[in-house]
Amino acid sequence: MRRNIRTAIGCSVLTLFVVPWGRAQSPSVDSILDQSYREMYNLQFDDALRTADEAKKVDKTDPMPWVAQATAELFREFDRFHILRSDIFISDAAFSARPAYNWDGDKKKQFDDALATAEKIAHDRQNRDKNDVKALFALTLVNGLRANDAALMGKHNMTSLSFTKAASGFAEKLLALSPNYYDAYTATGMGQYLIGSKPAPVRWILRIGGFKGDQAEGLKELTMASEHGRYLAPFARILLAFDDLRRQNRSEARKKFAWLHDQFPKNPLFVQEMAKCDHPSPPSGQ
Numbered sequence: 001m002r003r004n005i006r007t008a009i010g011c012s013v014l015t016l017f018v019v020p021w022g023r024a025q026s027p028s029v030d031s032i033l034d035q036s037y038r039e040m041y042n043l044q045f046d047d048a049l050r051t052a053d054e055a056k057k058v059d060k061t062d063p064m065p066w067v068a069q070a071t072a073e074l075f076r077e078f079d080r081f082h083i084l085r086s087d088i089f090i091s092d093a094a095f096s097a098r099p100a101y102n103w104d105g106d107k108k109k110q111f112d113d114a115l116a117t118a119e120k121i122a123h124d125r126q127n128r129d130k131n132d133v134k135a136l137f138a139l140t141l142v143n144g145l146r147a148n149d150a151a152l153m154g155k156h157n158m159t160s161l162s163f164t165k166a167a168s169g170f171a172e173k174l175l176a177l178s179p180n181y182y183d184a185y186t187a188t189g190m191g192q193y194l195i196g197s198k199p200a201p202v203r204w205i206l207r208i209g210g211f212k213g214d215q216a217e218g219l220k221e222l223t224m225a226s227e228h229g230r231y232l233a234p235f236a237r238i239l240l241a242f243d244d245l246r247r248q249n250r251s252e253a254r255k256k257f258a259w260l261h262d263q264f265p266k267n268p269l270f271v272q273e274m275a276k277c278d279h280p281s282p283p284s285g286q
Helices: 002-024 029-041 045-058 064-080 092-096 105-128 133-153 157-177 184-196 200-208 215-228 233-246 250-263 269-278
Strands: none
Touching: 029 045, 029 064, 045 064, 064 105, 064 133, 105 133, 133 157, 133 184, 157 184, 184 215, 184 233, 215 233, 233 250, 250 269
């Protein structure tokens, strides 16, 4: 009897140590995607895609690994064409003069397929629970990625605004249910900022069409995403740094790029942008 009791106690003690350790050894989808996004911001796109594929195997009902795949594909094209550079965002004139770019055909298919799969999984989850926060989060980012593709790759401005409006709608529903999904503020903030920066007559026309815009509110929401977001905080910080440069606030922009460089030292963009802050080019015509 005593032997059985000792054995039972021994098993219970062993369970206290073994079970939590075993759980700790099984990473969640979210923790795997943390690594995928970190690799992406470090421009290690093949690694980021492989890591996203690992996350897909953990939970086939989670749309976020497919969103991570699409994000890595889009940012790879951004890097290939040097799109996320202050030169394009420094002024309205520079942004309007940006060219349109052509995707690598295979990469575009992978991007579109990943978004379509994420969207399907999200809608399947909503069929079971219309307030599924993971589904709303995925749909927010799916439409945000389509908006970024349309604006920055294809230069389809109105199409981009339509996707931004859809992303903002899903984000507002999500944040009403779960305010700690700070990444969603990237979608709402970009929408507010882009529309709020339009001339007054254009803003008026857009508002008739249901597009909301307030540049100050957009910056506030991007700031929340940059400070508290999980996956998109670095992207929000990049956009805020570009806005600092638009306002000739090079010291604040440099602080943001320095933080980004510390976090993602393998990405040379941030060193290059710090150098531009330290040695700005003279205005054209001088």
